Amino acid sequence: MTTYDVYHGTGNDFAVVDAADASDPDALGVALCDALGVDGTLFVDIAATEGRRETASGEGRPASDGQDTTPDGERERRDTGSDAESTADTDDGVRATMTLVQPDGSRAAMCGNGARCAARWVAERTGASVVTLETGAGPRRCTVDGETVTVEMGVPSFAPDDVPHAREGELVESDLAGWSVTALNTGVPHVVVFVDDVDSVDLAAMAPPLRHHDVFPEGANVNLAAEDDGGFAQRTFERGVEGETEACGTGAVAIAVAAARLGMAPETGTVTVSPPGGDLEIGLRADGATTLRGPTAYVESGETDATLGEHGVDADAGAADE
Numbered sequence: 001m002t003t004y005d006v007y008h009g010t011g012n013d014f015a016v017v018d019a020a021d022a023s024d025p026d027a028l029g030v031a032l033c034d035a036l037g038v039d040g041t042l043f044v045d046i047a048a049t050e051g052r053r054e055t056a057s058g059e060g061r062p063a064s065d066g067q068d069t070t071p072d073g074e075r076e077r078r079d080t081g082s083d084a085e086s087t088a089d090t091d092d093g094v095r096a097t098m099t100l101v102q103p104d105g106s107r108a109a110m111c112g113n114g115a116r117c118a119a120r121w122v123a124e125r126t127g128a129s130v131v132t133l134e135t136g137a138g139p140r141r142c143t144v145d146g147e148t149v150t151v152e153m154g155v156p157s158f159a160p161d162d163v164p165h166a167r168e169g170e171l172v173e174s175d176l177a178g179w180s181v182t183a184l185n186t187g188v189p190h191v192v193v194f195v196d197d198v199d200s201v202d203l204a205a206m207a208p209p210l211r212h213h214d215v216f217p218e219g220a221n222v223n224l225a226a227e228d229d230g231g232f233a234q235r236t237f238e239r240g241v242e243g244e245t246e247a248c249g250t251g252a253v254a255i256a257v258a259a260a261r262l263g264m265a266p267e268t269g270t271v272t273v274s275p276p277g278g279d280l281e282i283g284l285r286a287d288g289a290t291t292l293r294g295p296t297a298y299v300e301s302g303e304t305d306a307t308l309g310e311h312g313v314d315a316d317a318g319a320a321d322e
């Protein structure tokens with residue numbers, strides 16, 4: 001039997017499993033998504049990186065980690081003194097790996113809300129307030145303050161090879177499948193479509209032609225965004241879930257960065273992005289580095305025997321967050 005804990009970050013929900021307990025994470029991850037109806041299963045391995053100070057292997061694409069490597073191999077964090085999250089503290093805290101298995105069986109390099117949930121899960125087991133997660137997009141340093149978790153999301157990229165997409169130059173307000181789209185990578189590929197009102201667009205109908213467009217060899221997550229009360233309303237159709245989710249952290253960062261690029265938001269400071277599940281605060285730094293801050297919530301714990309296709313909630317599970 002394998003224990004799982006369910007958390008959500010602004011409604012984007014995940015089963016979190018200790019990777020050491022999972023002999024076949026791909027099968028278990030899909031089984032938990034099916035059984036629990038969650039947006040993904042996060043496998044977290046604290047032991048794998050305990051004591052390590054180096055960054056991840058460099059595998060994965062931008063967003064880059066917003067850090068420089070000094071000649072002796074130690075990592076040095078840039079601090080430009082902008083309004084976004086201060087990174088003067090170079091304490092990487094407890095290190096852990098995070099692997100996301102999605103409902104369709106795919107793995108994604110990065111997940112912003114998943115990282116917030118995984119960091120809280122690690123913090124609750126170690127007492128750490130700083131957790132650095134090794135992801136397929138590079139290391140992501142997280143600060144845990146009770147239910148509020150902030151993730152340093154790196155430097156998003158509009159470069160065709162990074163998104164990736166097959167066009168010659170950047171896709172910025174470019175016509176694609178009948179929409180004006182801006183494409184960027186915030187750890188995973190996203191397109192952002194700015195509209196007047198996110199609720200007046202049929203996301204389930206408009207997203208698939210963009211999500212599967214030939215121009216994106218790895219597909220793309222599709223975001224609708226609309227200016228709203230000084231920030232942006234968000235709706236996202238996620239690759240891997242193949243449907244709309246309550247929130248998407250990498251998508252929220254993509255909206256804020258695209259808005260800044262298009263002059264719809266300040267280049268530095270904090271931008272509020274509001275998916276259906278709540279509010280997310282995106283920090284934009286002068287050097288291009290970004291942060292994602294927002295609430296997390298514990299839902300329940302249980303045990304599963306994926307081979308039998310069974311799962312049940314542990315009667316001794318802790319109380320869910322209000």
Ligand SMILES: N[C@@H](CCC[C@H](N)C(=O)O)C(=O)O
Nearest residue numbers: 108111112113188248249250
């Ligand atoms: N919900 C996530 C994004 C998860 C990955 C995405 N579905 C993909 O396949 O690229 C987030 O909060 O960032």
